Each structure stands twice: as C-alpha cells, then as structure tokens.
Amino acid sequence: MDIKEIQNLIKFVAKSGASEVKLEMEDVKITIRTGSAKTETTIVQAAPMASMPQTAPAPVAAQPITETTEPVKSEASDESNYVTVKSPIIGTFYRKPAPDKPNFVEVGTSISAGDTVCVIEAMKLFNEIESEVSGTIVKVLVDDSSPVEFDQPLFLVDPS
Incomplete structure (x- = not known):
C-alpha cells in the first residue's frame, strides 16, 4: 500500500x-x-x-x-476603533470596591484617564486599575469575581 x-x-x-x-x-x-x-x-x-x-x-x-476551521469574526471590524483596557497583573477581577458598593463603571459610563475602572486582587492585595484613556465604556469583557491573566482585555472604551 x-x-x-x-x-x-x-x-x-x-x-x-x-x-x-x-x-x-x-x-x-x-x-x-x-x-x-x-x-x-x-x-x-x-x-x-x-x-x-x-x-x-x-x-x-x-x-x-x-482540520480546523475558525469562525469569521464580523465584530473585529466594529471593535477596531475602540481602545482596550487590559489587565496589568494576574489575579481576580472585581467590578466594585466592596460587595455592598456599586460597580466602578458600567456600559455607557464616561471615564477620564486616571479613573479607577476595576480592582484586581493578587496575593490578598487589592490593586486599583486605572484607565489610561478617556472615553465611554462600550463593553465589559470579564465577569465579576473571575480570574484574569496578564494583558487580558477587560474593557472596550470608545475614545471619541
């Protein structure tokens, strides 16, 4: 054969x-x-x-x-004009400073550079993550209380 x-x-x-x-x-x-x-x-x-x-x-x-096939991403063209806020560290992502407090940001919230957008817990230390851009939050990419990796996208921000 x-x-x-x-x-x-x-x-x-x-x-x-x-x-x-x-x-x-x-x-x-x-x-x-x-x-x-x-x-x-x-x-x-x-x-x-x-x-x-x-x-x-x-x-x-x-x-x-x-044999692998990848789905065609139609959202990529829509998200190309957005800025991504990424995680600077590995840890657990939290959208609010405490369980009884409101979220730092929601979809549609206007933010300025330096505003706190979330908290990431790493080794029992809570690190406030500040936005490096000004704009409006378009999408939250991570669920509350979930683990995140270094450089993982957290938020999409419309800078216009």
Whole structure:
C-alpha cells in the first residue's frame, strides 16, 4: 500500500463519518480515528521476516491530519476603533470596591484617564486599575469575581 492509497483512504473515512476504521493486511496495520474536527492516523508496518526477501517497503510514519476551521469574526471590524483596557497583573477581577458598593463603571459610563475602572486582587492585595484613556465604556469583557491573566482585555472604551 503506497502513500497515495493511504491518503485516499483517510479522505474517504473522514467523509464517511465513521469514528474509527482498522485495516490489517499481511504486513501493514492501519487505524484511522476521526473526531469532531480532527483526524488521527496510525500506521504500523511489520518488519520483514528473516526468511523473506527485503522487498517490503520501508515503514511509513504518518503525521496526524488536523482540520480546523475558525469562525469569521464580523465584530473585529466594529471593535477596531475602540481602545482596550487590559489587565496589568494576574489575579481576580472585581467590578466594585466592596460587595455592598456599586460597580466602578458600567456600559455607557464616561471615564477620564486616571479613573479607577476595576480592582484586581493578587496575593490578598487589592490593586486599583486605572484607565489610561478617556472615553465611554462600550463593553465589559470579564465577569465579576473571575480570574484574569496578564494583558487580558477587560474593557472596550470608545475614545471619541
């Protein structure tokens, strides 16, 4: 069995919707597993016996074939004119200074450079995060009391 036949078999199995196919021949064992967005192929060829002539093809190692599709982002063009306020540290994001207090900002709130927009708790220290831009909050990108990473977008601000 040559590479082209194996590739055609992989394509056929992927199109058929089968989740797993095993093919065993005299000197070749092939297992093809398909998932939601990925196809994995394992090919095992037995080494020729000592009494057999060395006419068997060399072992073939197949790379797993991965097919991925990314959704088209229509929001990217809408958000291109907004400024993103990002997290300067790793920690837990809080929208208000205390549980009984109101949120620092809401969607539609006008902010100035230097205004506190949230608090991030890191190692029992509460760090006030200040806006570096003036404008209007368009979108809050993180849920309250959720963990955030360094440089993770927190808010979208319309600077106009």
